[in-house]
Amino acid sequence: MTTSVAAPPQQSATSAGVTGTIAMGFVGGSVAVSAVLSDAPLFTAQSIRYAAASLVLLGFARLAGRSVHRPRGAEWAWLLGVVGAGMVLFNVALVRGSEHAEPAVLGVAVASVPIALALVGPLMAGRRPEARVLLAAAVVTVGAGLVQGVGRSDAAGLAWAVVVLACEAGFTLLAVPLLTRHGAWGVSVHTTWLAAVVFGALGLATEGTAAVAELTGGQFAAVGYLAVGTTAVAFVLWYSAVGRLGTARAGLLTGVAPVAAAGAGVAMGGAVPGPLVWLGIAVVGAGLTVGLTSRAR
Numbered sequence: 001m002t003t004s005v006a007a008p009p010q011q012s013a014t015s016a017g018v019t020g021t022i023a024m025g026f027v028g029g030s031v032a033v034s035a036v037l038s039d040a041p042l043f044t045a046q047s048i049r050y051a052a053a054s055l056v057l058l059g060f061a062r063l064a065g066r067s068v069h070r071p072r073g074a075e076w077a078w079l080l081g082v083v084g085a086g087m088v089l090f091n092v093a094l095v096r097g098s099e100h101a102e103p104a105v106l107g108v109a110v111a112s113v114p115i116a117l118a119l120v121g122p123l124m125a126g127r128r129p130e131a132r133v134l135l136a137a138a139v140v141t142v143g144a145g146l147v148q149g150v151g152r153s154d155a156a157g158l159a160w161a162v163v164v165l166a167c168e169a170g171f172t173l174l175a176v177p178l179l180t181r182h183g184a185w186g187v188s189v190h191t192t193w194l195a196a197v198v199f200g201a202l203g204l205a206t207e208g209t210a211a212v213a214e215l216t217g218g219q220f221a222a223v224g225y226l227a228v229g230t231t232a233v234a235f236v237l238w239y240s241a242v243g244r245l246g247t248a249r250a251g252l253l254t255g256v257a258p259v260a261a262a263g264a265g266v267a268m269g270g271a272v273p274g275p276l277v278w279l280g281i282a283v284v285g286a287g288l289t290v291g292l293t294s295r296a297r
Helices: 010-037 042-064 075-098 103-111 113-124 131-148 155-173 176-206 209-214 217-245 247-267 275-292
Strands: none
Touching: 010 217, 010 247, 010 275, 042 075, 042 176, 042 209, 042 217, 075 103, 075 155, 075 176, 103 113, 103 131, 103 155, 103 247, 113 131, 113 155, 113 247, 131 247, 131 275, 155 247, 176 217, 217 247, 247 275
């Protein structure tokens, strides 16, 4: 069903690890920026974000001499799966989940992604999960949980947290069958323009044509940052890391996102992290060391 990514040499694995870390740094750093859009029309703002990102990606792909192939056959289904689950439903689950659970609960759900990818990724490629990578994934998840903290939730909030976890894992897993022919650039271009169309249709249906006028200058600036940094740049870097490391080992790097979010909070005037956060950062680092230095198969 999917293609198995060959094990890269150590030098390539190291550069891929750096690439994935930078991508997750953008994702984690975007948490504070996303808060600016809390009162904005969700679907309209996201449509503008992904439309801008697709244009940026197409421009850079042309400058870099990267070919973007037209999807064919079942590839459309995989792309729509990435968009529907990993982007549209994920954002809806975050919004609806926040109505029933504190942010830390949803954050811990996202922090559990390394375990999901370490389990499901190898199975999709026809291999058994590696014990060392699974252990590393558990360590990274614990560390990320310490960074995020704990929160309260009702049953509905927990259910939405599970949806958030599944969607976040699906964003990576559903893209794997596309990477061989389309590469990181092609997958990023096609998912962003498709997301712009889907979010745009939802925005017109639920928010109306006047929703764009409701966005303030600050919100447009936030959308611009998310379009370029968290989407255009981070998508290409992330899918490049997945293609070279494989889903299981690349998944460990998602533990960098909450660490980056904590750092961004301090940079924007927030309180200095407490002892548990520093412990969590150290635990994440230990998990990454264990998993990313394991022998490539």
